Amino acid sequence: MRLFQERGYEKTTMRAIATEAGISVGNAYYYFAGKEYLIQGFYDRMTLEHATEAQARLRGHTDFAKRLEIALLSWIDCAAPYHEFAAQFFRTAADPSNSLSPFANESHRARATAVDLFRDVLTGSDLRTKLDRELTELLPDLLWLHLMIVVLYWVFDRTPDTERTRAFVRRSTPMAARVIRLSRYRVFRPIVRDAKGLIQDFILPTMGARAGS
Numbered sequence: 001m002r003l004f005q006e007r008g009y010e011k012t013t014m015r016a017i018a019t020e021a022g023i024s025v026g027n028a029y030y031y032f033a034g035k036e037y038l039i040q041g042f043y044d045r046m047t048l049e050h051a052t053e054a055q056a057r058l059r060g061h062t063d064f065a066k067r068l069e070i071a072l073l074s075w076i077d078c079a080a081p082y083h084e085f086a087a088q089f090f091r092t093a094a095d096p097s098n099s100l101s102p103f104a105n106e107s108h109r110a111r112a113t114a115v116d117l118f119r120d121v122l123t124g125s126d127l128r129t130k131l132d133r134e135l136t137e138l139l140p141d142l143l144w145l146h147l148m149i150v151v152l153y154w155v156f157d158r159t160p161d162t163e164r165t166r167a168f169v170r171r172s173t174p175m176a177a178r179v180i181r182l183s184r185y186r187v188f189r190p191i192v193r194d195a196k197g198l199i200q201d202f203i204l205p206t207m208g209a210r211a212g213s
Helices: 002-007 014-021 025-031 035-058 064-093 105-123 133-155 160-182 186-207
Strands: none
Touching: 002 014, 002 064, 014 025, 014 035, 035 064, 035 105, 064 105, 064 133, 064 160, 105 133, 133 160
């Protein structure tokens, strides 16, 4: 991570990484097939750290909007040490065919961990028994997409302590919660089903392997 920060992702080679780690290049490739797999390891580790931190902060909270806010803000706190060079990764990860993309099959494990967290955000909330079953099934994936919007905003946020991103989270989560709450009323169910079809046909297929698949 230090070499990526100092030299940039593209200019950091596996040979340089092996040298800094004090091992042979062959040994480095034995554990990681390429530097992109090091980044995948970083994704996996940070996602687990985020899930652990968020779960600890969620204890005692049942309001859905508050739980969603906690989950998103805890990601920002866990990612804070890497904000300085996050844009370097984004330039590479923005290509959906790149294995570093959060939508790629290679990112399945980190994505599944995050989706599971958002499933817990929902099931531990006051909304867990009040939503349309079809929406309940889709919502963890949708909340992960919400996180991806926050991540995109965060990458380019240069305010102190990324306060603008934090303000975005605080303002957007109550709005998201209100929309989700409205979906339980019968009059909105046709819209929910239309939205479900749209998401399943056009959004989820871009996400590669999914949790449970």
